[in-house]
Amino acid sequence: HWEPGAGTTAAFDFGNTWTRGPFNTSPGSPKGQGMATLLLGLPTGGRVDRNASYAEQSTEYSFYFHDDWRVTPKLTLNLGLRYEIESPMTERFNRTVRGYDFDTPNPLEARAKANYAASPIPELPVSDFRFVGGLTFPGVGGQPRDLWNRDTNNFMPRAGVAYQLGAKTVLRGGWGMFFGPLGARRVDVNQTGFSQATPLIPSLDNGMTFVATLANPFPDGIQTPPGARDGLLTFAGRGISFFNENPRAPYHHRWQFSIQRELPSRVLVEVGYVGNAGAAMETTEDFRPLPLKYLSRSPVRDQANIDYLGAQVSNPFFGLLPGTGLAGRTVSRSYLLSSGNYSGFTGLTTMDNSGYSRYHALNARTEKRFSAGWTMNLAYTWSKNMEALSRLNGQLDNLEYVISDQDRAHRIVVSGIWELPFGRGKRWLGSAGRAAEAVAGGWQLQGIFTGQGGQALGWGNLFFRGADVHDITLPVSQRSPDRWFSIDAGFVRTAADQPGANFRLWPSRLSDVRGDGIDAWDLSVLKNTKIKERFTGQFRAEFLNALNHPNFFNPNTSVTSSAFGRVTGQKAFPRRIQFGFKLLF
Numbered sequence: 001h002w003e004p005g006a007g008t009t010a011a012f013d014f015g016n017t018w019t020r021g022p023f024n025t026s027p028g029s030p031k032g033q034g035m036a037t038l039l040l041g042l043p044t045g046g047r048v049d050r051n052a053s054y055a056e057q058s059t060e061y062s063f064y065f066h067d068d069w070r071v072t073p074k075l076t077l078n079l080g081l082r083y084e085i086e087s088p089m090t091e092r093f094n095r096t097v098r099g100y101d102f103d104t105p106n107p108l109e110a111r112a113k114a115n116y117a118a119s120p121i122p123e124l125p126v127s128d129f130r131f132v133g134g135l136t137f138p139g140v141g142g143q144p145r146d147l148w149n150r151d152t153n154n155f156m157p158r159a160g161v162a163y164q165l166g167a168k169t170v171l172r173g174g175w176g177m178f179f180g181p182l183g184a185r186r187v188d189v190n191q192t193g194f195s196q197a198t199p200l201i202p203s204l205d206n207g208m209t210f211v212a213t214l215a216n217p218f219p220d221g222i223q224t225p226p227g228a229r230d231g232l233l234t235f236a237g238r239g240i241s242f243f244n245e246n247p248r249a250p251y252h253h254r255w256q257f258s259i260q261r262e263l264p265s266r267v268l269v270e271v272g273y274v275g276n277a278g279a280a281m282e283t284t285e286d287f288r289p290l291p292l293k294y295l296s297r298s299p300v301r302d303q304a305n306i307d308y309l310g311a312q313v314s315n316p317f318f319g320l321l322p323g324t325g326l327a328g329r330t331v332s333r334s335y336l337l338s339s340g341n342y343s344g345f346t347g348l349t350t351m352d353n354s355g356y357s358r359y360h361a362l363n364a365r366t367e368k369r370f371s372a373g374w375t376m377n378l379a380y381t382w383s384k385n386m387e388a389l390s391r392l393n394g395q396l397d398n399l400e401y402v403i404s405d406q407d408r409a410h411r412i413v414v415s416g417i418w419e420l421p422f423g424r425g426k427r428w429l430g431s432a433g434r435a436a437e438a439v440a441g442g443w444q445l446q447g448i449f450t451g452q453g454g455q456a457l458g459w460g461n462l463f464f465r466g467a468d469v470h471d472i473t474l475p476v477s478q479r480s481p482d483r484w485f486s487i488d489a490g491f492v493r494t495a496a497d498q499p500g501a502n503f504r505l506w507p508s509r510l511s512d513v514r515g516d517g518i519d520a521w522d523l524s525v526l527k528n529t530k531i532k533e534r535f536t537g538q539f540r541a542e543f544l545n546a547l548n549h550p551n552f553f554n555p556n557t558s559v560t561s562s563a564f565g566r567v568t569g570q571k572a573f574p575r576r577i578q579f580g581f582k583l584l585f
Helices: 030-040 108-119 305-309 331-337 434-440
Strands: 004-006 008-014 044-052 060-070 075-086 100-105 132-135 155-166 169-179 196-199 239-242 249-265 267-286 312-314 330-332 347-371 374-388 410-419 443-452 457-460 509-514 520-531 535-544 576-584
Touching: 008 509, 108 312, 267 374, 305 331, 330 331
Parallel strands: 239 347
Antiparallel strands: 004 008, 008 044, 044 196, 060 075, 075 155, 100 132, 155 169, 169 249, 249 267, 267 347, 312 330, 347 374, 374 410, 410 443, 443 520, 457 509, 520 535, 535 576
């Protein structure tokens, strides 16, 4: 790792091993190969980064109207309307990308098309090979300084109702609309062109000869970030992203209904339902998707299709974009098939607003209000959270509607406070003197128990031969860190049999195969001591995760890993004891 100057970093790769750290020099090992390439001065990869600074800004104004209308002695309505208007983000010196020009041919299109015509592939006619457009920049070429156009439709009505069924029973319900932010609170500027990595390109002919060595790793020099100077050519030959110039703020419709009842002994019970529907949520939009017809539907590894898509063909940009990802003589067939109108960029993405989500929950709560020196609360939630925010097979596939990684099906929290009955005014030692009160009075015990289900596990692309995916889940009594789920349920685990270049059917998450949740007690002992009439000292001893219960990270879900199905770490702290003192006045 090399730091030649402020804002600049570099790293080199040898074989399969980064140079920082020990090498394994055993014969035939990848790290041994790394040592060999190091000794020969032939790195296999690396880069040097030059990064810009930024000062971004967006403003927001909010207006609201609210009124409580008591229609009858038993019926009350809550009506409101909120409006938010947020300015698009700006960067003080315009050191950022804005959008993309989808209409103007790129200056390299004619030369690249001529190169392609000399050696086309049969699947892509020469007439369909295009390189259109490039990045646009604020304040350049008539572009505004704002990074996107203002969204002005963020009206948020709210309505609530409360109806008293009797002296101790109340019905409540409500609905509201809520918008998410778009500005600097949500994203940062995109400094493509103002920050730049110069990749180390060791060979232009797949390792037959080397143009970069350890003695001269960047023979074409370290590139200076051009800013907006290169116009549509900015970062050609690399992967880029840009701002959606007409974004919509994501929004949610939220509604709820509950019934609340007061029981004897100052006990309150409430049961309710909460629903939420999210819309216009951000997803990635890819402008270089591989057409789905080229993905294999075979239920086993289709090596012929993998070889077909991975075959190296002539690179139409060879010689036009030195020092980039398109500097070599060849590219893969799949690269050209997925190029669309944007063949000169290795990736082209922005964010769209096609995502959505659904949430439903049953909430139950009971509260023992403070009396006789103690109080207790119990809250339970049973919920399900679904989302459609990504695609299994690229942009041309439908969004996957799947259990959310934020879903936690069950959550229970129990908390309580007990004032020990010792000291002045209490059951015992009620007439204690100052010395006895200082020792025995003012003690409190507090406790919080949190129990929560685990996260639905994420999976990669894989083949499953089992009869039922539910066989993957193990009963709790059989689950352990060494075997969290059944690895023998039907997974194809041999590396040579893994899918590739296929139309994926296996979901990204399964709702019933989950990681560890939360199971923790936090306990506290408090001692309040009156110092003077206006001053009270409070000593606190807190025991976090008091029972030292382990809460594990999610297990490994890589089918080819030797650790598949195993838990290899804890996500929660072990027991912690901390002391504190507060002065109250």
